[in-house]
Amino acid sequence: MKNYQVIIGMETHVQLKTKSGMFCSCKNDPNAEKPNIYTCPVCLGLPGALPVANKQAIEWTIKLGLALGCKINSLSKFDRKHYFYPDLPKGYQISQYDLPFCYQGKVQTSFGPVGITRVHLEEDTGKLIHDTVNGKKVSLIDFNRSGTPLVEIVTEPEIYSSAQAKEYAKRLRQIIRYLDISDCDMESGEMRLEANISLQNIKSQISNNKSNSNDKLPNYKVELKNINSFRYLERGIEYEVERQQEILEKGETPVQETRGFNAEKNITYTQRTKEEAADYRYFPDPDLPPINIDKRWLGEINSSLPETLDGLFKRWQKEYSLKQELVELLFETADESRKLDGLFKQCHKEKLSVEKLVNAMVHKKVKTIEEFKKLTSVDDVSDESLNIIIEKVLKDNQKAVVDYRSGKTNVTNFLVGMVMREAKKKIEFGRLQKLIVDKIKS
Ligand SMILES: [Zn+2]
Structure with missing residues (x-):
């Protein structure tokens, strides 16, 4: 060409x-x-x-x-x-x-x-x-x-x-x-x-x-x-x-x-x-x-127009660092964008990351702040703080550790439950299981 x-x-x-x-x-x-x-x-x-x-x-x-x-x-x-x-x-x-x-x-x-x-x-x-x-x-x-x-x-x-x-x-x-x-x-x-x-x-x-x-x-x-x-x-x-x-x-x-x-x-x-x-x-x-x-008449029509799409994307970028290609997947009509805007405001007010909320909405189909909180509580606990809890749980449950070492590997299900109860949080099962096994083997 x-x-x-x-x-x-x-x-x-x-x-x-x-x-x-x-x-x-x-x-x-x-x-x-x-x-x-x-x-x-x-x-x-x-x-x-x-x-x-x-x-x-x-x-x-x-x-x-x-x-x-x-x-x-x-x-x-x-x-x-x-x-x-x-x-x-x-x-x-x-x-x-x-x-x-x-x-x-x-x-x-x-x-x-x-x-x-x-x-x-x-x-x-x-x-x-x-x-x-x-x-x-x-x-x-x-x-x-x-x-x-x-x-x-x-x-x-x-x-x-x-x-x-x-x-x-x-x-x-x-x-x-x-x-x-x-x-x-x-x-x-x-x-x-x-x-x-x-x-x-x-x-x-x-x-x-x-x-x-x-x-x-x-x-x-x-x-x-x-x-x-x-x-x-x-x-x-x-x-x-x-x-x-x-x-x-x-x-x-x-x-x-x-x-x-x-x-x-x-x-x-x-x-x-x-x-x-x-x-x-x-x-x-x-x-x-x-x-x-x-x-x-033109004035009336003009005043019925929603915030421009360009303006909306720019504002969300400025206020919450949101990328247009991601956030545009979440709405079609101006009505839907207004609802989304309300959700972002609430999220921001509660000092949660709007950027993470949008990511969760796009990739994990999260729809409300409550669902998002549950999800972030999972993500928020670091390996270090979990390891401290795991150490305590293993110490209190020596029999389970012995059972695991003798081949009864399904005791990890019990240990995962104990750690979650201690942490007072829902944590992704696979992640926690791995941390517990690593700790037992260390
Ligand atoms: Zn007709």
Whole structure:
């Protein structure tokens, strides 16, 4: 890869877990028991049905935008995006075009920041299911998903490796789960990843001036679509980089197309070749009035935001020397982080080590201060102080020592019990047994 720089932009779709649909009052349930049980004229796209925007979905989209450091458009609107597909009965999807709710944000990765171009809100489509019924191959449509609030997060082409793409996507999921606006279950399609991948010939790049980098983007891009795991994202990008490099080395340009990832074969494959960018004929949805996000409303949304994740990790690092990679395994939502914060405060107040508590929580599944105390009392007794107790117990129980020496080794069970009673503490059996045997043999 000496001659090429990988350039990746990501588009991520996330279903919001609002109670009802984006433009109707149907139940929003990604795990509905049967197909087509939550539908109405609006989400089935029947003529004349009138959509009404879900306020909660709008507020959550803005909340996410704020958490990503985005600017918020004071005037936003919904647009119709026209295309034909069987899972889209209206013939258009309600989305946002030139006035998304949020724009110009940032997500930090260990490789550097990734710019967020926009965060907009739209409705999900129905779901096509390809099946065989009575020996015939058929395509079935489930409209339960139709009209589910769907947020799309688009990045700048500022991701430069498969590892960074994976880290970005994981970080985004962490932020969304923290806000508790989606569970981001990838297997059930609540979070879907897309990566636009191309290779830049470094030699042909005259300068590395970042402000010009957009003018010099490669003249093609390959869209890797519908990825439902971080591992597949990474592997798919790696495969694409190799494939595109081979084509470029031959002096050719990779075809601009949409590709999928086959996890069994570990390859990407052509799904759809686009001659030109599709013409969706966007125009403002006349059924939905523009949305004014005034200062008061924005202020209310802002004040409902939890402490930022970055701020939280920094604070815990400063107050308790906690490592982010460890402590982040212990919570997902802001609510859970607040409970954890309370536990840390209590632990600190009782002059116990929060660092040790976190270690115990991660590795030994400890959940409360009480469980932690029991565990620390085990760890806290030194070999030296135990040896003093052992000496006393052996002296008081000479018969057991004689029994042990004559081969009755199971008397150590009795001696372990005696030492624990003397120490008034629960001590790990194996450790104590070894200390006793060592003492008898010494
Ligand atoms: Zn509906």
